[in-house]
Amino acid sequence: MSDPRKFRDFLIKNDYVDVAIFLIISLDNLRNRGKLLKKDLDDIRKKMEEISKKISENPKDAVPENLEISQMFKDLHYSVLEAIQRINILIELLIVFLHFVRRNLRELPKAIGRIDISPKQIQQELDFLVKQDVQEIWRIFKYPNVSDFDCLNLEEQQVLKEILKKSAYLILQKLKEIYQFRQNFLTIYNKYKHTLSEITGIFGVDEHKLIIQSHIYIRHKVSRNQQKSKYYTFIVPISFDTLNYLDKIARYVWTLLNMLITNNLHFLVNEEKSFIPQYLFIENDDDRGKFNEICKKASTMYVVPHVRSKVIVPVPDPNTQEKINKALKVHHIYRMNKDVLDKESILHEGIEISKE
Numbered sequence: 398m399s400d401p402r403k404f405r406d407f408l409i410k411n412d413y414v415d416v417a418i419f420l421i422i423s424l425d426n427l428r429n430r431g432k433l434l435k436k437d438l439d440d441i442r443k444k445m446e447e448i449s450k451k452i453s454e455n456p457k458d459a460v461p462e463n464l465e466i467s468q469m470f471k472d473l474h475y476s477v478l479e480a481i482q483r484i485n486i487l488i489e490l491l492i493v494f495l496h497f498v499r500r501n502l503r504e505l506p507k508a509i510g511r512i513d514i515s516p517k518q519i520q521q522e523l524d525f526l527v528k529q530d531v532q533e534i535w536r537i538f539k540y541p542n543v544s545d546f547d548c549l550n551l552e553e554q555q556v557l558k559e560i561l562k563k564s565a566y567l568i569l570q571k572l573k574e575i576y577q578f579r580q581n582f583l584t585i586y587n588k589y590k591h592t593l594s595e596i597t598g599i600f601g602v603d604e605h606k607l608i609i610q611s612h613i614y615i616r617h618k619v620s621r622n623q624q625k626s627k628y629y630t631f632i633v634p635i636s637f638d639t640l641n642y643l644d645k646i647a648r649y650v651w652t653l654l655n656m657l658i659t660n661n662l663h664f665l666v667n668e669e670k671s672f673i674p675q676y677l678f679i680e681n682d683d684d685r686g687k688f689n690e691i692c693k694k695a696s697t698m699y700v701v702p703h704v705r706s707k708v709i710v711p712v713p714d715p716n717t718q719e720k721i722n723k724a725l726k727v728h729h730i731y732r733m734n735k736d737v738l739d740k741e742s743i744l745h746e747g748i749e750i751s752k753e
Contacts (some may be wrong), residue, residue, distance in 0.1 A: 404534045407668045412503055415738055420662040431651045437480040444473040446584050450603060452609060459602040469597035474613045478589050480643055485586040487650045488520060488579055494657055496522045498538050502661060504704035523563045525575045531565040538657060539664040543669035546695045557691050560684050567678035585631055588615050611635040672699035
């Protein structure tokens with residue numbers, strides 16, 4: 398930002414103080430959640446390679462009675478279930494962010510309670526989004542009005558508009574793939590969270606083709622009433638194809654959430670004025686080259702910040718400290734009757750913004 402004091406005043410005047418801090422913290426949180434998910438997916442690949450190596454070396458030992466190999470498959474299966482769970486959690490986070498960015502960005506930091514958005518609303522939001530055109534994506538992801546960049550000639554503005562349009566279309570396509578994943582795997586996610594209905598460790602080996610076949614089975618029941626119930630079984634194949642699919646969806650979700658948070662943060666830093674997004678989906682080198690040249694030419698008209706925040710929790714009075722320490726020692730948790738990101742407290746203490 399060109400003037401930190403001016404930006405601070407903008408945040409205060411427009412009721413964006415807690416929004417900016419929340420977005421900065423969210424970016425940092427997202428990076429760490431992404432690392433955990435990548436670790437899960439890498440762990441699955443490693444386990445699959447270890448099993449393949451062990452069976453290829455001793456194919457006759459690959460029988461259901463071999464408890465060692467069966468346990469290896471069980472470990473692999475639970476790693477897959479954990480990855481499916483973590484991807485679904487990220488999807489829910491993405492939908493919640495999309496929901497509040499679309500409706501009212503100022504409400505986003507407050508949306509941490511059970512009544513803010515229900516599971517039904519999460520599904521309705523995703524149902525809504527996948528039916529939209531690129532104009533709604535353009536608005537949510539804060540894509541600019543290219544005519545605001547008067548340093549660009551008309552041809553350059555049109556090129557930028559086409560690149561943005563292609564990127565918005567790809568966002569929509571990826572949202573549709575995420576939607577399909579959620580439709581297919583939501584029951585798996587919920588059953589894994591709330592029941593012990595999974596059957597794991599089952600495998601088979603074709604000795605002639607040296608093909609390993611293994612699946613996770615998830616039992617599911619649909620009840621019309623207490624007398625009428627129908628049972629189903631979901632089958633999840635364990636293969637490198639499945640792993641690659643999970644990895645693809647995970648990357649889509651993480652990338653879209655990163656783009657959404659970053660763009661809305663840059664929207665605030667640029668005081669709600671047009672900027673060129675830092676991250677776009679650009680599929681060919683020609684468009685990438687044109688985009689880079691356009692960004693260089695227009696870079697003086699907007700800010701691409703390096704942002705970080707520092708949250709300081711004030712030291713409580715001695716009596717409260719004693720109460721907290723006692724609770725932490727006995728129960729290992731304490732509920733503080735105060736929001737650590739309370740906007741009034743932040744404004745009372747004052748906020749400092751610098752270029753560093």
